[in-house]
Amino acid sequence: MLVKDHIRRNIITLPDTADFRQALETMVEHKTNGLIVVDSEMKPVGAIDSFLLIRTMVPDYLRLDPSLAQFEPEGVFYKLVSSALNKPVKEIMQELHGVRVKENDPMILAATLAAKHSYRYIPVCDDDDKLVGLVSRTDIKRAMAELLNINDTPKT
Amino acid sequence: MQFALAVFIFVIAYAVIVSERIHQTTIAIAGGVLMVVLGVINQEMAFAAIDWNTIGLLIGMMVIVLITKKTGLFQYVAIRAAKVAKGDPIRIMIYLALLTGFFSALLDNVTTILLIAPVTFVIADNLKINPLPIIIAEIIFSNVGGTATLIGGPPNILIGSAAGLTFVDFLLNLAPIALIISLPSLLIIWLFFRNQLKTTEELKNSIMRFDASTSITDVALLRKSLFVLAVTMIGFLVHASLGLEPATVALFGAGLLLVITNTHPEEVLKEVEWTTIIFFSGLFILVAGIEHVGLIDMMAEKVLHFTAGSMTATTLTILWASAVFSAFIDNIPFVATMIPLVQDLGRSGLDINPLWWALALGGQIGGNATLIGSANNLVAAGLTEKAGYKLGFKEYMIVGSSVTFVCMLISTVYVWLRYL
Numbered sequence: 334m335l336v337k338d339h340i341r342r343n344i345i346t347l348p349d350t351a352d353f354r355q356a357l358e359t360m361v362e363h364k365t366n367g368l369i370v371v372d373s374e375m376k377p378v379g380a381i382d383s384f385l386l387i388r389t390m391v392p393d394y395l396r397l398d399p400s401l402a403q404f405e406p407e408g409v410f411y412k413l414v415s416s417a418l419n420k421p422v423k424e425i426m427q428e429l430h431g432v433r434v435k436e437n438d439p440m441i442l443a444a445t446l447a448a449k450h451s452y453r454y455i456p457v458c459d460d461d462d463k464l465v466g467l468v469s470r471t472d473i474k475r476a477m478a479e480l481l482n483i484n485d486t487p488k489t
Numbered sequence: 490m491q492f493a494l495a496v497f498i499f500v501i502a503y504a505v506i507v508s509e510r511i512h513q514t515t516i517a518i519a520g521g522v523l524m525v526v527l528g529v530i531n532q533e534m535a536f537a538a539i540d541w542n543t544i545g546l547l548i549g550m551m552v553i554v555l556i557t558k559k560t561g562l563f564q565y566v567a568i569r570a571a572k573v574a575k576g577d578p579i580r581i582m583i584y585l586a587l588l589t590g591f592f593s594a595l596l597d598n599v600t601t602i603l604l605i606a607p608v609t610f611v612i613a614d615n616l617k618i619n620p621l622p623i624i625i626a627e628i629i630f631s632n633v634g635g636t637a638t639l640i641g642g643p644p645n646i647l648i649g650s651a652a653g654l655t656f657v658d659f660l661l662n663l664a665p666i667a668l669i670i671s672l673p674s675l676l677i678i679w680l681f682f683r684n685q686l687k688t689t690e691e692l693k694n695s696i697m698r699f700d701a702s703t704s705i706t707d708v709a710l711l712r713k714s715l716f717v718l719a720v721t722m723i724g725f726l727v728h729a730s731l732g733l734e735p736a737t738v739a740l741f742g743a744g745l746l747l748v749i750t751n752t753h754p755e756e757v758l759k760e761v762e763w764t765t766i767i768f769f770s771g772l773f774i775l776v777a778g779i780e781h782v783g784l785i786d787m788m789a790e791k792v793l794h795f796t797a798g799s800m801t802a803t804t805l806t807i808l809w810a811s812a813v814f815s816a817f818i819d820n821i822p823f824v825a826t827m828i829p830l831v832q833d834l835g836r837s838g839l840d841i842n843p844l845w846w847a848l849a850l851g852g853q854i855g856g857n858a859t860l861i862g863s864a865n866n867l868v869a870a871g872l873t874e875k876a877g878y879k880l881g882f883k884e885y886m887i888v889g890s891s892v893t894f895v896c897m898l899i900s901t902v903y904v905w906l907r908y909l
Contacts, residue, residue, distance in 0.1 A: 392610075392872075392875045392876045392877070393871075393872055393875040393876070394606060394607035394610045394611075394872050394875070394876050395607065395611075397603060397607050397872075398564060398604075398607045398608070400561065400564070400703060400704055400706070401564065401607055401608060401611045401704075402611075403703065404568075404611050404615065404699050405611055405614055405615075406614055406615045406695060409614050412877070413877070416877045
């Protein structure tokens, strides 16, 4: 089983010049919790997801002592989100550090990378390192099901 | 040749530590090892130079604090303080500053800031005031409180261990002056910020709805922690008469707490600041290198020459020089270097005790003058920035150096009257 058997090609990306607001907008618009960040040549440079947006918004002092958050007055949530809006995606994203697969790589490589790192999507690149598709956790789950002949019709 | 090598390694290492271009622990390891590789001292001497009393005391206290802070005890007390202050910003600032001083006398200063600052931001949010005045007061009092006891901060631990001074010695000699300078410090901070600390009655009431008891996460753990804290403090008070070093007391407390809470050691030990511990080890070896080749002796002679061997001049020189150095560089490497120098001065016939107290006082109080004067100042500034406020270098320095200058004048009088 190869990556190309389970690749998704309708890729939604975020330019590496984007900020927190654009990341949030793109995720909401496309109903996804994760995005691959690409440079101007469509080479993948990072991954961003809803967890990273949340972690950016919640300041250190609350993470140091989560129980304090219950005492925060109304309006603090808005204030925190507002002050995160202009943060560059480059400061929020997880760097990919060269994590990517090619279409002809075995599916187990994509699965291994997904197990080793917490990225929601593993980028699939061509020989020029340009992004051509993604393998998501869902895609890997489907691949496992396919191997076991599990289909999505409910059991009777 | 050895002399030149040792001085070269030390000066370069010191410069890089001060410049913060490379992590200080990396430099301490590299510099310490170079002292051995290049034959300034041998490995045996290098290992013997590591003060295990300091290392043991640091690790022991870290373990106790790591377990205790999980209970929510410190947040509980801070929230109670805000409620006792009835939500009044100025009283909250005073109470939290004093509380910071108290905690800081028992815990290390960085830990104290990490515990007290989050509560401060939440209180300020509720009162719709700028938290900076309170944070500045807390920074200043974390350093003032740290002066008061043997375990208040690494410089005191280093001095106590090298000089064989007991917990009670520190309490009798430094706690009084820490208390004396608290009042003028608060007064100066108040003068700077009294107009910023205003809120409405309604917002004050919002503090009163805080339920401090929800901070306590684990009552059973809290009881055990309080018990061990009490045992450890009593241990510190009587360690000299029991013939035990402070490190033994701290490690006993740490061991006891691990046993009675049945905490998995890995869970706690992975959070011990090993980077700091290794930094100290490397620092001891670096200092041993220049001590071995006689640089410290030369520096001590220079000091004696400068002060003409006068007790008063030497003590006050150490007091003020320590403050000036500590205002701009981390006081830990400074104090570590000064310790053998002071020991040298003691051998020249001067009464060594006042020199130790001058070093400890100057080193701690000087750390208040600028934002880079002490690690806890920088930690507080970092947290503040992440919370959406900017604590600028200049903004802090105006208040910090005013407080430091007044505290130093008072300390000079204290040292003069008491020891000279």
